[in-house]
Amino acid sequence: MASIRILTILVYVIAVPHGIDSRENDYIDSDPIVAAPSPWPVGTYGLLMPTDGCPSTSIYFYTGQRKFDTEDSDPNNNWSSPCHLGGWYGKNNMELQFCIKTVLDVNENAWPAGEYCIFRFGGSCPYGMSEGRVGWDDEDSDNENSHGGTLPDGVYDSNTHIDFCCQTSGSASASINLPTNDNFMLFQYNQYQCQEVDGMRATSEWFRWDTEDRNNEDYDTGSHPYKGVEDDNDDIKLHFCYYERI
Template identity: 55%
Template sequence: MVQVCRQQSTMLTVVVSKVNFKLLFITTEEVSSTEDLHCENADKCAYWSDWGPCSQSCDGGTRTRTCSDSDAYVVGELGLEARRTLTTALRSPLNKRHQIIQTYITFCFPYLAYWSDWGPCSQSCDGGTRTRTCSDSDACSGSSSDSEDCNTQICPYWSDWGPCSQSCDGGTRTRTCSDSDAYVVGELGLEARRTLTTALRSPLNKRHQIIQTYITFCFPYLAYWSDWGPCSQSCDGGTRSRTCSDSDACSGSSSDSEDCNTQICPYWSAWSDWGPCSQSCDGGTRTRTCSDSNACSGSSSDSEDCNTQICPQAITWPMGTYGLLKPTTRCPNQWATGHRYHDTEDDNPFNAWSSPCHMSGPYDTTTNVYQNFCMKTVDIADTDDQSWPTGQYCIFRKGGSCPSGMTEGSVYWDNEDDDNANSYSGELPDGVYNIDTRIEFCCQTSGYTSNPIYLPMDTSFFLFKFNNECQQVHGMRATSEYFYWDTEDDDNDDEATGNHPYEGVVYSGIRLEFCYYERI
């Protein structure tokens, strides 16, 4: 006889933990069915569908299946009696439902009732084991103890960072890796960690192969990037780049860059200025010292080559006739000398000069002034083999015209009108020397003061400034100086014309600036 069991049925879902087999929850739902279910075959029907696809291709996912009979309850292979018992329980009042289900589970699945909770894991990482025990060896199937793997994630292999090498301005600190093959990419899933753990516990000849295979499969974008190129700067911040050999495999652009060498470059503020060169030409050395050994890189003293140019042979004064202001030392050999006595202002006179001032005198603030000259009066063409080099400076004119390449100018001193005592002697620059004074100058204006010129170094000398800077001369140290002549106060006619020495007419007086040169 064929009997139809039911047409209206109850959907029954019982969920048991896969970890410890404890009952988690049970739900029901009334459903209609038009399919006849013959009782004698009820315990043989297959109620579960095939498993669906996994939600992830690696690093762990989930998959699902469905039951075509809502009353089917599967914990192992349940028979018809099990389904009837649970269906009766679910149709009972709430206060009896759990009692019936628990009694049934204890009777039919005693091994679920006697196992203890899992104990602690033996390792915090890199894989350990945990155990549980059965309180009734007769009720538990097999052994009275059970174990499983736990904490399979890879342990961190890096040590803590060490101390910094500097307290400020940038230093370095280091850490060490206890296993050079440890590989961590962000937050890896359980499956990834298991794979890598297996690799790290494998013999060395297999380890790299396992890791590379896993990386290439799960992280393909890591396999196609080149190594980082060199940094564009050694300090103070640069960039380095890398390229991707397969644009389809790399996310975004096929090139990548990052900052590098961001540490501050060594600074030089603690170093003194360079000292004088030991030679004026043919190569010498100069040194400097560090006032703070912590701020300077390496030794506390430093040296470098200087004045490496070849020494000129037999330098002579340039061609032509001209004059220079006489210093307190002497004039060049075979040059003539002369002087102009300036009768300066008598009422409240205020002649002034720099300190130091190497201009030959005598002079003071309350009396008159001697202006002394060194005059080159002979032009010997076969020995004077150079012209005045380009630069920015002035000299006295002599002989009616300026040397080649120089331009003319003049300065006029309106000397004291009352009881004027002007006088002169010897060789003088071109000009007018009566109760007033006009002196003619030649100025070189076509070069730069920073480009050193070559002049004889056997004695000290003066060059007038054309602007407010001293012309640099090879092998000579320049000192900036000045003199101020307090000229006539009433109806003063002081004047400076053309290209003349700096500064010229200043208030009721003449101020000229000049540079004193002495051998280094």
């Protein structure tokens, strides 16, 4: 009688605690997105949440949000048309929403060479990516900044400081392979174009934060999304790319 052998495969994952306030390390309630197969590249990191919501994947994305209290006097936040950012935004104040991948699966592929940025999460960038930070000098008077859920690495108090990871070792015009099951967003690193992704149509979009007018202390450092601080050292403008299936 032929013997039957059963092969057991063990998959090891390293989990970074979710629901952590990056400023105070206090746990905050956060519900995971229901998952479906379509693994993203290796590492713990964050993506911008588009109007479609977070991507489906075999690894959970947790959600979070940051309210920016922008300049109250003659407020002038501005954005591209179209703009697929999740959350809400207006001339005065806006909310940015995040999709945070908190689990490191050893079976995942590395992030491919190219020119794009994502949020840092878990204290370091995925292999091959460079770190940077952007700092927003938010409204000084009656500041109403707030946050919740799972956030990118950074500091979230009366001002906002967010850490980024950027891939700079390739060309934006050389197409890369990423999951195509869902629409998603990457930050634009190349000044002139979005990173090309196989099977996806990219739309370049942007948002400009009208930050504090008095004694403004906006800054950017290291590798960060284009453009960062505006040329007049007052206001932050970031470019991002919305990807949808062709």
